Amino acid sequence: MDVSSKTMKLPRDAASKVAQQRMSVLELARELGNVAEACRQRGMDRTSFYEWKRRFQMQGFDGLKDLPPIHKSHPQATAPEVVERIRALALEHPAYGCNRLEAILSLEGTRVSAITIQKLLNENGLGTRIERWLALEEANAGRAIDITPEQAAFLEKLNPCFRERHVESTAPGELLSADTFFVGSLKGVGKVYLHAVVDTYGSYAFGFLHVSKQPEAAVAVLHNDVLLFYRNLGLPVKAVLTDNGREFCGTEKHPYELYLDLNGIDHRRTKVKTPKTNGFVERFNGTVLDEFFRIKMRETFYDSVEAMQADLDAWLVHYNTERPHLGYRNMGRRPIETIMSFVSQEG
Template identity: 85%
Template sequence: MGRGSTTTGSGKRDAGTKLAQQRLSVLELAKEQGNVAEACRQCGLDRTSFYEWKRRFQTQGFEGLKDLPPIHKSHPRTTPEPVVARIKALALEHPAYGGNRIEAMLALEGTRLSSITIQKILNANGLGTRVDRWLALEKANADKVIEITREQAAFLEKLNPCFRERHVESGAPGELLSADTFFVGNLKGIGKVYLHAVVDTYGSYAFGFLHVSKQPEAAMAVLHNDVLPFYRNLDLPVNAILTDNSREFCGTERHPYELYLDLNGIEHRRTRVKTPKTNGFVERFNGTVLDEFFRVVMRETFYDTVEALQADLDAWLVHYNTERPHLGYRNQGRRPIDTVNSFVR
């Protein structure tokens, strides 16, 4: 058995010596002929390799013509596994952070590592992008009850509207409406203009009323003139309205908005204190109407009255509610009016 091992080792050495001898013969042939190109052609060697072997022969002698030993698979400067684990943990704790911010956090902990190396580690572990980290975070906690940080919640809410709105699920049109007051901008000669918006959480059907104030009377007007008549005509009840804690919606026990809801038998629900974004449906509508309507028409048209702007808003709301398909888990490509009509007998 020992003899076989010796033979194998000797065979490897003989093969290395034989290969080096062949390379040396090419060098000698080129020297004899005085023509490197012809020597390489005869021996089937490219000139780049010829000059490399010539350089190694000049600096290392015959041993330099032998193949170099294989490179170790584990690089001596490979990032230690505990550091890799810490990078992965930070990526999930702070999914919105990139390589630069994780580099800074590691530096505070006494670990020096470049952001490029950190990004390579994240890529290798399937955490290279924000979406990757978001999916990993949801997957890691999909089957268990967890307490997530405010930062993690904000990140998930930003990327996943369904997550943000789950707490206000409704089972029918009118069951729960979301209301909010949105600052539109300043009109020359008029002043500040506000949008008093109401959105049905079941199918995104929306209402909007423009006014120069944020008073409770303006917030009530959109309910009295638009919202309640719409549902009454369809014989659909309005059960509850969700608002934030702004002054136009709540205050003393004799607050006008509170009294109006009580008079019409509508439950008033409020968002959690200091978290107005929990009213996610109307928050998303505000962003949509800002991007798709106000920023477009107010660049093209000079409005000298609120009524003129309201007329164009009403036309856009017809498009939003009855013509524009809405994606997402609520509508799934249907128009808001379709979700309402599905409950009308």
């Protein structure tokens, strides 16, 4: 079909203007009898020229217009109800991998590949086991729940303090869990340790950073932070549970043992060779490592323990007063809420 036979008065909308420009290249090539020269003058490559010429011959002037944009939703996109089912399964079985979820869906008559399931979980913030555990915590925050044995086993694996729920306390300060945790090394400072104390009643936590594991550092967090906190609330500290580390145990003149004795605090120890029985503080160590130290030590250059302590103190405020804790004690409340609820009932 000759190009000149289709010359006509054209509308002047944006799409038509672009089509008219392409038409002018076709007409110029016809007038010059030289495709290469026409393309050179109008800045069009020859491959595009022949494509537009083909579309013009098949569809006329409309063939020179840009095709409408492809709709963003793919015709084979996963149906919303299937996505919701995958979310529900991920929370119902938080320890399951994508292959097992694929098998469950297959038994239900829904075909979704494990790769697609992983992609959908990533998009919904459930791509890892930790994310599913946090989502489970958030979904049930603020209300008592009945969890399945499977969910209990999963929480026990991720949460040592849940595994140690036989360590009971009936009031804040009745039983505290203490431990020393190696944080890392700072240039020009050396090794840094976290001396942590966690209340087994509501998971309220204290942390003190020091360059040593000496008993004096372990005593410092008790004297400066822990006892002062409970004294202001009018609550006694009755017992502290520790492992058998040298900073906690020794002779009768051991500084830590002496301090507890002088303050009328019972010293309980975990079973020999089973340090994880001190589950509350074990869980806290994992949380502060993942949510604070691994993040801050990548983005901040610390030249002193004091600078790191200032950031840790701010994070502890978030942990104790802003962050909801699932747990069988807090049930979605913040640790400070659990403590203050006890204080108000006693008052």
